[in-house]
Amino acid sequence: MTIDWGIIGESIPLLAEGLVVTLQVSALSAVLGLALGVVFGLGSLSRSRPLRWLVMAYVDFIRGTPLLIQIFLVFFALPMIGIRFDEFWAGVFALSLNASAFVAEVVRGGVGSIEKGQTEAAKAIGMRHSQILVYILLPQAYRQMVPPLTNELISLVKNSSLLSVISVYELTRAGQAIISVHFVPFEIYTLLAVYYYVLIKALSWLSVQLERRLPTW
């Protein structure tokens, strides 16, 4: 077997273009997924039973169905009810919805683990349940939520490769484009693996830095 070093040299800059899109999709989805996930997570701890059920049902649905199907649902089914995105935004939306369910579980676990005396002290000065969640419990849970949230972020970045199926020109799709012209699957898929690996290592490192910097009490 011979390795086509030439194509690897040519592909590195071509794939960088896809990498930029992967970074954009991942960053947007992470921010949106985190925001939605915090809202859903707090919703699952709310005093309103219908709201809790709604969030539970949503989380259950997301966890119980493949991401690929969720992507197709957003891309193909939503336009049928008049909601139309281009493939980039459909991809961001699908990944965000997916991530939000997992983030909600992390938030629920993190906030739920804060000692009961904190809730009681806040109640005793007259704070309402929603205020206690937002001002007392959630801030105390930040640090312990960083490692599980990092895992979700890593999944999200890897999952973004699935957006190649709806033609988002991200890293995987960029690689497939090269393969379809030059037929060098081994070289390109190996190169893609290296790209993803380095990206995820960098994220893990950033996460450890962030965790170190968050205050302990």
Added chain:
Amino acid sequence: MVAAVIQVQDLSKSFGDNPVLRGVSLDVALAETVVIIGASGSGKTTFLRCLNRLEEPTGGSVRLDGSPVGEASSERLSAAQRSQFGFVFQRFNLFPHLTARDNVAIGLEKVRGMSRAEARALAEEELSRVHLQDHIDKRPAQLSGGQQQRVAIARALAMKPRVMLFDEPTSALDPELVQEVLDVMKDLAEAGMTMVVVTHEMSFARDVADRVIYMEDGVIAEQGPPDQLFGAPKSAGAQRFLRHLSHD
């Protein structure tokens, strides 16, 4: 006769099949300091927690200034009602992510609706009252136990409660830190605050209480002025309990 600030009628509480309070009735007058003593498991902490509805009683009623507590129609109202009781916990329960000042200010801001600047200024004032003006920017973990408990007292007082409830406020403290907390409580009693204090500090009960209540098995077994209850307890239970203490 002056109307009682707190009127408790036949209060009961069970945890599952286990009755912890079995019909407690008690009136507390304005500016009165009531100290509750009794062995652990006698129901004194549960009684205190039922007053501000940290525990939902199984039966009976609590009135504050004549209005029933715990029958508010909305969460907002019942929260507002709860803030009429200042509550001091055995383990302080300060918010560890906030400075001393913000521990006190957060209730003023979020519950009383003050501006942040106003709340923080008032918090500083409250902290000076418990002699912590030099520690306002410290987090709870940077304070001693006695200082933490004083922040907790300031946090409760800042809400301008009608009544202060203390649940064994010195039990979690190192012996040398107990007095600073008791001193603050004594000042408060002398300033005319209505207080209900659960404690094992008999010297505090003797010096500061207007009335001492001895609880046993979820009921008030005996009550009276401190001289009487400590000097000549009538019930066998109180005699045994006090004898036990003096041997500790």
